[in-house]
Amino acid sequence: MARCRALLGILVTVSLVAGCGGSDSGGDDGGGSGLERPTIKVAMLSLPMNAPYYIAVKEKLFEKEGLKVETQPVQQSTQAYPALKNGTIDIVFANNSSMLLGHDKGDLRINLITEGTRLTPGFMGVLVMPDSPIQAAKDLEGKSVTVHVLNNIQAITLNAIVRAAGADPAKLNYRQVVFPQMAAVMEKGDVDAIHVTEPFLTDAKQKLGARVVVDGGGAPVTDLPLDGYFALDGWAKQNPKTAAAFQRAMRKAQEMAADREAVEAVLPTFVRNISPEVASAMTMPAFPVANDAAHVQKLIDLMREQGQLSNPLDAKSIVYEAG
Numbered sequence: 001m002a003r004c005r006a007l008l009g010i011l012v013t014v015s016l017v018a019g020c021g022g023s024d025s026g027g028d029d030g031g032g033s034g035l036e037r038p039t040i041k042v043a044m045l046s047l048p049m050n051a052p053y054y055i056a057v058k059e060k061l062f063e064k065e066g067l068k069v070e071t072q073p074v075q076q077s078t079q080a081y082p083a084l085k086n087g088t089i090d091i092v093f094a095n096n097s098s099m100l101l102g103h104d105k106g107d108l109r110i111n112l113i114t115e116g117t118r119l120t121p122g123f124m125g126v127l128v129m130p131d132s133p134i135q136a137a138k139d140l141e142g143k144s145v146t147v148h149v150l151n152n153i154q155a156i157t158l159n160a161i162v163r164a165a166g167a168d169p170a171k172l173n174y175r176q177v178v179f180p181q182m183a184a185v186m187e188k189g190d191v192d193a194i195h196v197t198e199p200f201l202t203d204a205k206q207k208l209g210a211r212v213v214v215d216g217g218g219a220p221v222t223d224l225p226l227d228g229y230f231a232l233d234g235w236a237k238q239n240p241k242t243a244a245a246f247q248r249a250m251r252k253a254q255e256m257a258a259d260r261e262a263v264e265a266v267l268p269t270f271v272r273n274i275s276p277e278v279a280s281a282m283t284m285p286a287f288p289v290a291n292d293a294a295h296v297q298k299l300i301d302l303m304r305e306q307g308q309l310s311n312p313l314d315a316k317s318i319v320y321e322a323g
Contacts, residue, residue: 096112
């Protein structure tokens with residue numbers, strides 16, 4: 001699921017999770033042979049939204065398309081932007097709003113190769129401690145609320161929800177705290193509330209008895225696209241067979257992710273310290289099986305409405321569809 005000062009190119013040196021296989025095996029429909037780039041590098045986060053990608057690795061869906069993927073885990077997608085720019089990373093899994101901001105500014109012109117997830121009720125939420133006086137969106141005015149990255153999808157969606165509830169989003173005091181640290185920061189009393197995604201949401205409820213005071217996936221932002229797999233603008237045109245092979249493999253994986261058991265089975269392989277209790281109780285996002293420029297346009301229009309984007313972007317020019 002915007003701040004370019006993190007573009008220092010420091011990739012997290014954690015263990016790589018790589019898809020294996022030959023580069024000439026060919027896809028089920030014959031599209032895997034003769035790929036321009038039979039091996040690509042993909043920068044990934046360690047969040048439930050990434051489940052279809054790791055399902056694709058586990059089920060060798062990339063191999064079946066004649067494609068080998070080398071996975072570079074990062075803590076924030078912004079850490080991979082320099083590598084994306086210089087070509088050492090081919091594709092990055094990133095928050096849509098961050099990528100749209102970079103595209104709008106001309107810093108990082110991109111194509112959305114494959115949609116990642118869409119927002120569902122309960123997948124994100126604003127939590128408070130059990131004894132907090134905060135009960136609803138209106139009570140957040142003047143209070144500190146954490147987000148993973150400032151001026152990003154969490155703030156954009158929460159601003160829309162708060163405004164729809166009759167409160168003033170300008171009165172929220174956003175604080176940047178990475179997801180794994182949010183619950184501890186709130187427990188210490190350093191912030192009033194946390195805006196957090198799964199699995200951290202369910203974990204905080206189970207361990208702290210934290211209360212959900214705002215459904216971060218509720219109206220009017222339900223079904224909004226959160227994230228996806230991005231390449232530089234022009235990469236897909238230069239590597240159309242490779243882009244199509246990646247897209248086909250991911251769409252098969254997205255279909256498989258409709259089976260909750262398949263997602264729960266793969267989560268422990270890339271999400272650290274997730275317990276079976278949390279995995280079975282957490283709310284899942286939606287995993288779309290096709291790109292939809294109209295959905296992305298809704299996010300663009302919302303960002304324009306909130307003053308995040310300067311230019312009237314057309315989603316059809318950003319969302320890639322293999323020919």
